[in-house]
Amino acid sequence: MSRTRTGRLAAAALLAVGTAVGAAAPAFAAIGPGDVNGKHPRDVGCRADQQVIYHTIIRDGSGNARGYVDLMYSVHCHAAWAHVHGVKPVANQTYVPQGYVARSDGRHSPTCYTPEGGQDCYTTMLWDKDPLKARARGIIDPNGATNTVYAAWTPWY
Template sequence: MKHRTTLMRTAAAILLAGGGLLAGTPAHAAAAACSGSACDGKDPSVYCQGDARTVQSLRLGQALLELRYSPSCRAAWARISNAGYDTRDQFTPYATVHRNSDGREYSCSVPNGDTDCYTRMVNDANVTSYAKGMWDSGARIYEDRTGSY
């Protein structure tokens, strides 16, 4: 009986230890997030996509330019979508996020054969930023910027 009790305690300890390892996994994933200035230059899809929202947007012809913001990360980035183009006679569409306090910018260009891209993030804690971009329809070039947020 004593041997059986010891065996059960050992099994329980192993299960608890294993459960602790599993419980530690989400905490490790959450630790990958950034906030404020720690987000500068980071990829939003890796760090801050979970609670991201579009805070400003506008049309560049058929393309959509957005200023995206993550409240938990306190960071902003630009995204352009539906921005297909013909490399033979159109300029490559792009999006840029601009932080007003110091002029820091990150840009992306839509890859050939794709229709969208997004920039790296800028710290947006206690400052404002805007998105700017360009899309060439072939007949007209659209360039504009969103309001600041």
């Protein structure tokens, strides 16, 4: 093979690698508020680097643990969401874990509710890149009525 042909093949190979690398670039593209607000982290790839920023126990009036709320965060997505877990499965609309994530500008996610037989719920995400901050609220409704609830906030992140 001549040097010219070898040089052309090498150039074509570099171009092909550059194109392949360029094709992969959208996986690392910048993420903005419209990419995450109101979406579930599993649907847009934000669970890949999820972290529990704060873990707060939800206690009843006697100090017994009834569940917990986690403030979850993805650095890649600049987004926060809440995970609420109850100590026992939901039965007949009792001990229903529910929660939401709130942002420092007053915006908050829709409330998540745990379905019958479950113990967990996850909210959708909120963009919270600096200067915005987020915190999560977890609630356990022990009797299906609004007159008694056990609740806790995580600190701001």
